[in-house]
Amino acid sequence: MKNFIDKLKKLNSKGNYSIYLVLIALFIVSWMANENFATWGNLSNISRQIAVGTILAFGQTILIISGMLDLSSGSVLALAGVLSVSVYTMTQSLALSFIVGIAVAVFCNILNGLMVTKFKTPPFIATLAMMAMARGAALMYTKGQNIYQIGDYVVFGQGSWFGIPNPIWFLVITLAITWYLLKHTVFGRSIYAIGGNEEASNASGINVNKVKMKAYIINGIFVGLAGIIFMSRVNGGLPNGAIGFEFKSLTAAVIGGTSFTGGVGTASGTLAGAFIVGFLDNIMVLIGVDSYLQQIVRGAIIALAVIYDISIKTKRKRTKLIKAK
């Protein structure tokens, strides 16, 4: 047993694996707390529920690692979603509406990127501005009315392929893309480097602005995709939909070990973070926790995750100093 713990410690010192242990522990505890938790139906339900937020969280992860973030993702999701739905009701073309959804979100994120790179606006402010503008644009376009009768558009969020619901497919695809980009490409390395030390990255020959712009564009693709799935799942174009999703996605990323000081984070960590939130929400409903208390628990989890992250960092820093001196 001691041996096992030592091994775990060693494993944890190489990377941060505790998040996965928390996820497994939570799974087991939830299973014991309610027999309905670990059924295929329930788990598939959780996955579908978290899909939209998690896809946003992957974009968020890339941005946070490089020292940026996106507060506009919920609003841009709504704008891209309603435009996409609207195009579908006009043209009945799934392909065209899909492309429009993605394009709108990418356009908004190019603006985010320009504000950050060309005009040196802090990402927090730039995307805060975009958050208001995109929501306003969605409401203005729809005159505040929901768009109903979306027909076959529901396939994106409610259809399935090989027995697996489409949102889960999209979730897996965006996970794979994020993982591949972060792990195996120059772009990924540059993202980590910029988040670790932007000036040193520039002095190492990385085109910092270009990489940041790319990060926002990729975020835009994910946000657009999330918008399409979201509207499809709710059976309509909701200009007031997905309010607060930017914070949902930030939560998943932060719980998953993405560090707000930059340079640290993984796609799989974010996925685990999203599932921890999903499991918690689900089990709290299943065992009948008061819905106000649920909010408190959710908040406390974020605080705990960050406290843990920082305590690990200070501990590592201490050992570091020692070794260095």
Added chain:
Amino acid sequence: MSLDLFYYEYKVVHREEIMSQEVKLSVSNIEKSFPGVKALDRIEFSVRKGSVHVLCGENGAGKSTLMKIINGIYQPDAGKILIDGQEVQIKNPIQARSLGISMIFQELNYIPEMTIEESLFVGNWPLDKMKKVDWPEIRKRTVALLKEEGLNYSPTTKLKNLTVSDIQMLEIIKAISYQSDIIIMDEPTSAITQKEVDLLFKKIFELRSRGAAIIYISHKMDEIFKIADDITIFRDGKVIDSRPKEELDIDTVISLMVGRKLSNNFPKVDVPIGNVILETKNITGELFDDISFNVKKGEVVGFAGLMGAGRSEVMRAIFGLDPIYSGEILINGKKVSIKKVQDSISKKVVMLSEDRRRYGIIPVRSVKENISISNLNKFIYSGKLHAQKENETVSYYCEKMNVKTPSFETNIEALSGGNQQKVLLAKWLITDPEVFIVDEPTRGIDVGAKYEIYKLISDLVADGKSVIMVSSELPELIGMCDRIYVMAKGNIMGSLEKENFSQENIMRLATASITKH
């Protein structure tokens, strides 16, 4: 090695006089371990009133750890600390200060937006009757301190508008202003110019005659022998030797530090010099004016000057970090346009920055990632990073550079300064540069690593490459360079050929500008 140009009001204190003083601070049997490392092993050490005790040793030898224990930052695992013969427990730096200990740190941590007066009294604000911070009092004391030290700044100047060396001087003033009896200085001269070093030494001698006990950590031999009364040498967490200065000489100290004899301080060999490879014609930037110089194949060209002379700024501009307003840069006789770092890398000009923490390392990432960051395109096969190719290259260069690291996945912050520097050198070597600019390549690193860096520079030019070496350590420039340009106030004041190399000649040019501008 002394600089005759500078005159020290140095009162020789005789050994008997020092021995007659009481021991101010002593530690006995201090031990400290960190996971996997025994940082300090049964340390015995003492310093008398009115004396300067120099600690030397390679990075990682344990000097700084011991000082952090004395300053209350770390707690020892075992052993005692005695002040005036009384055992004391030092739990934190505030307590250390109340015991009359103050410390000047090696690395500057300052808040750029703070004014001089704010920074001088951080954590030590005088309070008025209402328990409010007494700003008029702070102003009064700051003005008095600045005047006393002959620093020509207003108390409301922000630190960001000062040079690094001024900030370091302020730190020193701050430590002195506490009226401490025990003053610890951890490499205080690594960021200041010769002129300020003189000022600092004068200050140290004043403090000593006032009866303060001074512990001084340094790597610089000439400096050590100028100010030490006693010298203690650390190696691998142990005290190797501790003696009065009179019983030691530079070679002995160095060999005790590294545990081996350094036969030759500068391993530079003569190699044939070829055609001009890099040339600038009248380039002007924000902090330099009308700079023309050239570098030939196989040459090590030095840039000397006082802090703030504009040497680093010229190099930053050539490397594409800062803009050039006018003038031309020619490589192999062809005019080139360098607007960003990518341009200079593609022209095979690279630079090792003087500020390792800011422009060098990427802290939270691994040794491997820090090495490959400038070379990722070399490891790309159909859009994917080739892990094996990358690992092979990284391990080859780590071995070549003798980087001491537990693994390539180790966080770069876990390495000593010298090893971090070698990692950064490896990064640039992989780009296969023709012109390698090294700005203060040996600042704050230990003797062994210094020697390895000199060796690397020598190997590079032997291989037909060229090196531009910016340094504030004159012996280093004289030992390594084929030609030295001397800058002052943003201008090149002159260049020296090998036969005219001397510290005096360099300093004469470096200080000449004051009359010119």
